[in-house]
Amino acid sequence: MPPTSPTPVNRDEAPLRAAVRPEPRAAVRESPRAAVRSEPRAAVRESPRVPLRERGDACPGALRLHAADDGRLARLRLPAGLLTLRQAEAPADAAERLGDGHLDLTSRGNVQLRGLDESCGAELAGLLHDAGLLPSETHERVRNIVASPLAGLDERPSADVQSWAAELDGLLCASARAAALSGRFLFALDDGRGDVAALGADVTLLARRDGSVVVRTGANRSGPRVAPEDAPRAALLAAETFLTLAEASGSGAWRVRELPAEDGRGLDAAVRAGLADAGIATEYVTEAPAQDIGPEREGEPPIPGPVRSPDGTVALSVHARLGRLSVAQWRLLAATANGPLRVTPWRGVIVPGVAPAAAGGVLDRLRTAGLITDPGSPWYGVGACTGRPGCAKALADVRSDATAAVSHAVAHAVSHGSGGLPVHWSGCARRCGHPRGRWVDVVATGEGRYDISVQGQGDLPSTTTTGPELADAVAAARMTPMTR
Template identity: 55%
Template sequence: MSTTPAPPPDRAAAGAGAPSAGPVRERGDACPGALRLHAADDGALARIRLPGGLLTVRQASALARIAEEFGDGHLDLTSRGNVQLRGLPADCGGLLAERLRLRGLLPSERHDRIRNVAASPLCGLDSRPFDSTSDPEVAPADVQAWARELDGLLCADDAPVDLTHLSGRFLFGLDDGRGDIVALRPDVTLIASGSGHADLCFGTTGSGLRVSAADAPRAAVLAAAEFLAAREACGSTAWRVRELPAGQRPSAARLAERLTAAGIASTLLPDSRLPLGEPPAPGLVTCPDGTCSLSVTAPLGRLTVAQWRLVVRMAAEEGDQTIRVTPWRGLVVPGFPAEEAPGLLADLAGAGFVTSAESAWHRAGACAGRPGCAKSLADVRADAAACLASGQAAGAAALPVYWSGCERRCGHPGGGPWVDVLATGDGYRVTVQDGHRVMVQDASRVTVQDEDGGRQDAGPRTVTTAGLAGAVAAARTTT
């Protein structure tokens, strides 16, 4: 594995005292799905899970039709590479399921909400080299192929372990070695080693196991089963691996025994230090075969049906008939002739997509806010859009920024650090947080210019919308 430092240990696991079973919950998680709709103030919400973010153009066209016929005419991209439809009639569940089933978007009703699989979206599309220990004669692992196989295993009715007990928040991460998915802090992480093997671990720290790449998806399923066993053993209701106390978490040694019983050979990796990488930047991606991929993001994670159909039409007519939805609320569309790609990217920019890392809209997101969410204290999308359109761009090196309408911070970025813009009812509180949602005290102190031209400390106090653009721009350039 890489020697790049791993993320710091979970702070929830620190502390003295008797071992506990982690957080106690009286009910299961309320994550929506294609069948379990969420009742929002603007109508029902459905979350369509796309393992690995993979879509065919026929599937993408079907989603556009559903959003137009039943929903509010928009498609929201989530932080796990899924698609959400809002404004649906409360009684449309049966018809929605039928439409999705016809296009292969609902392969199993029992397993719908556990199909949470994120995969490196640029796998096979760029010339990223593997580390020096890789065997140049062995082709890099195709994590998209892993995603398809893993999805099939998750949906199998004859699986040896009933994985339907997993929470809708449990995440499988399939990383091709660049570290982009590792940064999302999955519960079960598979990372391609570049030598015909995959490294498997719980979360992103601690001991891991090396398995054959051919066995990787099956090993990931057994890792999830080991989590369920560990959770049951300590009487926990934890949804995620990191919610279990350190001494109660599933171990690589116990997982190795489970793999051996299933006929999967493994090697213990005592110190799993996984690489941390960046998400794909918007722009053109040059592929090894000479073609280009288009990488774009949706402004605040939301696209109109017209924008979505423009991408679908490009993929169908000039691309390779596929679309990859990224966990950073973006799209990667492969297979374009190199001479045509720049013009197509310009067309997407003209349609309102984010196509440059220099844009203030790059790595900016927001929850639904008012009027869609009753708990929100502000129309965060409108305030975020006004802030980002002010011209105070932060540049390509800017921290991610996320507007939240309440303390729940639904959909906030994984990993860190990131700028937290939280509605308070009389403005916003602007702070910088790390990946564990602990304020970085020094970095949270941003300076903005007041109306009289003086300088004042703006963090972590509440900032009115009039001063928000400056506070956010300053926070995003915090080091």
């Protein structure tokens, strides 16, 4: 339950700028970075616990390469998924010259390179630095920021989450404290449509129709609302407050959801206290207003296809098969765009600025190149981890098995489940990269054997073999009624 001292906000209140901004705080606001770093005045529980884990965070980055069975792996953080056309050439060059010729899109809107030689670190860092993709060597793994991919590109009124992302990225890189965040800590900047708000981020900024922004921590649907110009500072302060609580508790938590229950409840109050100390005006919102997000819309990603933009151009939403793009496919997307590419947390790319008259022909070329451009594609909603031979923990070549299942369904005119639940193929029980919400979980239990279940509703798994039987079972599971 949220603390009871503040009065809950009525949905019909006047915009926050007029309603809650205090007059005597001007001197504090002139020094925002100092204010953000002030310690929260809420009491921090000092109760040492057994740490959740014995080792440090080994999450890969652009400088810390992970040793996989198919070579080194690099993960490039792209705040809000944004890449200028010049920047987009850098990962393509790196994949072509140093890696396996492919780019993997992650569930956080980042890009991974695989098959790298262990001696390529300096050359890779140089490529990324020259492209402006490595603004801080000490903070490069903590720049995990997702934002609503269609913000400003469709006809829905939206907050400027792209600007928030740029400011938050700068604040993160300037904060010595933030360098201690785990490479798994996630910020989500939602323009009010509820897409990235459903991704389970550690700190979420959720825009409201009245122009204010709700600051959520973890799974908490309540939180203080702030003015939009204060939102990036509030997000950083929330992350730094989490670090204070995690360190004081001795829990070793990397994510908000890993905090002990009493510290998780205390985080919300500590953030509000810290905002007040930083001169950031707030009022408390007890839950997400129904007028902003309906439960039937929360978490809905951009579907493949054209999107009409306010400036008269068309943005193209394109997905990658199993989240992988060849260098040629990536360069084709960049050549099509008239503005920065936006990599989405659903392993897709938004290509902006296409002339309406040319959009149909461009989509045809992208489809011919093997990209998903239509929600009716048999590949839409199908995801997979790396599997064998790239991952030592994998029990099967899940990408090949997923491809065989889709090909079987197409060849035999079997309903492949498009338009139904998403499906994710995992090489082991870790389920790396699985989607949120309800999804068909296909987990390898050994070579040629998988457990299939529908996550999110508690169905018992059924075990089957590879081949036609597996393909039919997956297709049937995807058509499970989508009830909530």
